[in-house]
Amino acid sequence: MASEEQLSAIKGAKVLMVGAGGIGCELLKTLALSGFEDIHIIDMDTIEVSNLNRQFLFRQKHVGQSKAKVAREAVLKFRPHIKITPYHANVKDPEFNVDFFKQFNVVLNGLDNLDARRHVNRLCLASGVPLVESGTTGFLGQVTVHVKGKTECYECQSKPAPKTYPVCTITSTPTKFVHCIVWAKDLLFAKLFGNKNQENDLNVRSTDASSSSEHSEDVFERRADEDFEQYGRRIYDHVFGYNIEVALRNEETWKNRNKPRPVYTRDVLPLRPVGQNGNKDKASIGDPSSVSAMASLGLKNPQDLWSLKENSEVFLEALRLFFLKREKEIGQLGFDKDDQLAVEFVTSAANIRAASFEIPLHSLFEAKGIAGNIVHAVATTNAIIAGLIVLEAIKVLQNDVKSYRMTYCLEHPSRKMLLMPVEPFEPNKSCYVCSETPLTLEISTHRSKLRDFVEKIVKAKLGMSLPLIMHGVALLYEVGDDLEEDEVANYAANLDKVLSELPSPVTGGTILTVEDLQQELKCSINIKHREEFDEEKEPDGMVLSGWTPALAAEKTKTSDNGPSSSNASQTVPLESEDNDEIEIILKDPEILAAGKKRKSSDISVAVDSEIFSVTSEMLAKRKVEEDDSHNDIVMVDGNLDPNKKKRVQ
């Protein structure tokens, strides 16, 4: 039961919720039932069928409608007298500026991506409004409190570096199913259906008799005289047969590894007379997006484990259907976990490769989860997290700083405890977002253009939407609706100039000021000229330091040695911004008991791209297990500096 003071804090509060999805639906319901009377909700999305299993405020009839508006209507049915103001909009829209934020007593995030989270963090800092931040990944979740000047901000902690696989593991020596998925998705699928100009590490050469006359020919191109069946079989034989044989020639590679087995269609599938496709064509007419190889082959259950023969049939059928039914999209397709045919193709290709390397096969359902880096959402976790958000919001409204807790919902409850509360830390003094610590950028001022700086640093790394760049009093770049034509032309011309040739030349020793007018975030960047960069480790051709690397900003990539960070060898394909989940497993029950006795010395464990602070005392009592299978990843940030942070007093 809430106390009198709590109730009056609740009743007098005006709160902003950002996100009305899995967490948001639970949160709105809990806020309303807890007595909150003035709630504003921003969500840019409309309701999808796939939301209905857990976003319980929505029904089938609401599909296609605004989440924020429907959530409001649903809650008003059982709390008709409260005020709920919905905005079907992106929180990054200019109308949600600092003045807009200032009207609220607290902001509650139920978002699913880092970009929006960082944006809200900055607006909360600029407006001085406390933020309660949240996230869930399957059974894991966290709620954190961020109050300007009192606790760390959302961006105070460095995020774990993006994980990639060494290219040779993917192209030559896979040992896990996830390696086969990355190969099927990022190499084979991309090669066959994606942009032809993209770099691709697949072996496209062949000494195959039929192609030797056309030496430079890309074997992945369909030949004029080939039907889809012949084309599919040729691709199959090339990637699962010939390429494996080529790889086997390198004896060194296989000295300490199991040798793979080349797989050819003739070994798995009997040759069908040309044009004989049974009832397959009848099965896949209509909307191209509903085309399915499984359906046309009569395979019904996505949780079934297909044999090598079935996978081979799905592979050929999916490839055939892409060319037959979706030819217009070929050349511009990117893998999408919601694209059934793409998932079927990738599953079957990964399984055939897995069979060749004696890696256990997986069902389509499992493969889809790995390919889309999906951890299935758990409604109960969202409900627990929503409850915790409201508890923290009430403390914030009462300015009860000593009681603030960062709370982590763990995978394996023990000693009957599921939740681990920890005290928040003070702001990080070297955070460029909430303290004014300057950043340093090493860049070739003779070669890099202002455009490179804007795209690779200001937008991608600093997450600014409406940047303004100044050198002393000279304005080098600005965006906005109210610019004069000549200003727009000047800035466009500047973008194409190298830094040292700008009207106010930027050279080593220059200090640039970069500002985002909407986020009211301003930071200084010390420029250091550097001529050479390592193409592999520093592909941007510039290095920013003092910056909190964010997982979401980086796109999935298979790379030789991974990024140049401390966890370079740890690798997982990250497909999109939303897929930055990392799980922790706390094996030892002691950690839970120790949860309240923390000291300021700490180690950080990353959860859902946030940082989970655990004391060294707790660490001594527990075992953190490492496992890089797709959904059991444990990461421990190597930084054990005991003086790094201080607990809020």
Ligand SMILES: Nc1ncnc2c1ncn2[C@@H]1O[C@H](COP(=O)(O)OP(=O)(O)OP(=O)(O)O)[C@@H](O)[C@H]1O
């Ligand atoms: N920039 C943004 N502005 C406003 N709302 C946003 C923004 N970014 C994300 N959201 C909203 O945050 C919510 C996050 O909810 P959730 O994590 O449940 O995702 P979902 O898209 O509903 O479900 P899923 O991704 O699992 O299919 C979504 O409703 C999404 O529209």
Ligand SMILES: [Zn+2]
């Ligand atoms: Zn900060």
